Amino acid sequence: MAYCVNCGVKLEETLSKCPLCNTPVYPKEMFVADEKAPPYPQERGTVEKVRRTDVAILLAVLFGSTALGCGLLNLFVYRGSLWSLYVIGACAVFLIFSLPAMLYQKLPYIMMTVIDGGALLLYVAMVAVVNDGMRWYWEIAVPVIALGTFLVSVFIYIKQRASRSILFTAMLVVINIAVFCVGLNLSIRYYLDKRLAITWSAVVLVCAAIITVALITVMRSSRLREEVRRRMHI
Numbered sequence: 514m515a516y517c518v519n520c521g522v523k524l525e526e527t528l529s530k531c532p533l534c535n536t537p538v539y540p541k542e543m544f545v546a547d548e549k550a551p552p553y554p555q556e557r558g559t560v561e562k563v564r565r566t567d568v569a570i571l572l573a574v575l576f577g578s579t580a581l582g583c584g585l586l587n588l589f590v591y592r593g594s595l596w597s598l599y600v601i602g603a604c605a606v607f608l609i610f611s612l613p614a615m616l617y618q619k620l621p622y623i624m625m626t627v628i629d630g631g632a633l634l635l636y637v638a639m640v641a642v643v644n645d646g647m648r649w650y651w652e653i654a655v656p657v658i659a660l661g662t663f664l665v666s667v668f669i670y671i672k673q674r675a676s677r678s679i680l681f682t683a684m685l686v687v688i689n690i691a692v693f694c695v696g697l698n699l700s701i702r703y704y705l706d707k708r709l710a711i712t713w714s715a716v717v718l719v720c721a722a723i724i725t726v727a728l729i730t731v732m733r734s735s736r737l738r739e740e741v742r743r744r745m746h747i
Contacts, residue, residue, distance in 0.1 A: 565615040572611055576604040595643055602636040622673075623666045630662030652704040660696040664689045680738070684728040691721030 515524045519536040530537050580601040587597030609632035613625055634655065641650035668685055675681065691714075698714035711718070731737045 565618070569612050569615040572615075573608060576608050580604040598639055598643055602639050606632045606636045622669045626662060626666050626669060630658055630665075634658050649704060653700045656700045657693075657697050661693060664693055678732070680728055680732050680741070684725055684732075687721045687724050687728070691718050694718070 515526065515538065516522065517524055517531040517534065517536055517538070520531065520534045522531060522533050524531060524538055528538055580597075583597040583600040587595065610629050613620055613628060637654045637658065638650060641647050641654065668689055671685060672682065694714040694717040695711055698711050699709050702708065702710050702712070731741055
C-alpha cells in the first residue's frame with residue numbers, strides 16, 4: 514500500500530495521482546537509494562566456548578606451580594619457619610573448591626558443600642598443628658566449620674525443594690546467620706570458660722527473629738508482598 518507524499522492519504526496501486534490533492538504518484542523504483550556495503554561484516558561470528566576441563570587444567574597448573582614454588586623457596590631459601598604450608602594448604606583448598614564443580618557438573622551441591630567443609634577442616638588442622646594449637650581447633654574450629662557446612666547444606670536442600678522467592682531466601686539467610694552466630698558464641702565461651710552460654714549472639718538472635726516475623730508477615734499478605742516487589746523491583 515502506497516501513501517501520497519503530499520497529504521499522506523492511502524493510495525491504491527492502480528492510481529497515477531492522489532485523488533485528494535492531485536499529486537502525481539511516482540513508481541517505487543524512483544525512490545530506491547543506492548545501498549552501500551557497510552564497512553563492517555553484518556553476520557556475527559561464533560567463538561568456540563572454553564571447556565570446563567580446560568579451565569580446570571589452568572587452575573591446577575596455577576595453584577600447583579604456586580604451591581611448588583613456595584615449597585622450594587621455604588626448603589632452600591627462607592628456612593626460618595614452615596610458612597609455605599599456609600600457601601600450599603590454601604592452594605589445595607582452592608583446588609578442592611573449584612575442580613569438582615568444573616569436572617563433575619552432575620555432582621550434587623550438598624556433596625560439594627560437604628567436600629568443601631572437609632577441605633577447610635583439613636587446612637585449619639594443618640594451621641593448628643604448625644602453631645601447636647590443637648585445643649582451639651577441636652573446641653572452636655571443628656564445631657564452627659561443621660555447623661557452617663551443615664547450615665549451608667540445609668539451605669541448599671530447602672531451596673531445591675521449597676519456594677524460590679527472594680523473600681523466602683532472605684528469611685533462610687537471616688535464620689542461618691542467627692544460628693551460626695549462636696554456635697560461634699557457644700564455642701568461644703566453652704573454649705574460654707568451659708561453659709555454654711550466649712552473650713553477644715543474643716542480640717543477633719533477637720534481630721533475626723524480628724526480621725523473620727516481618728518477612729513471614731509480608732509473604733502471607735499478597736498486597737504487602739506485591740508492594741515490596743514493586744518498590745524493590747524484584
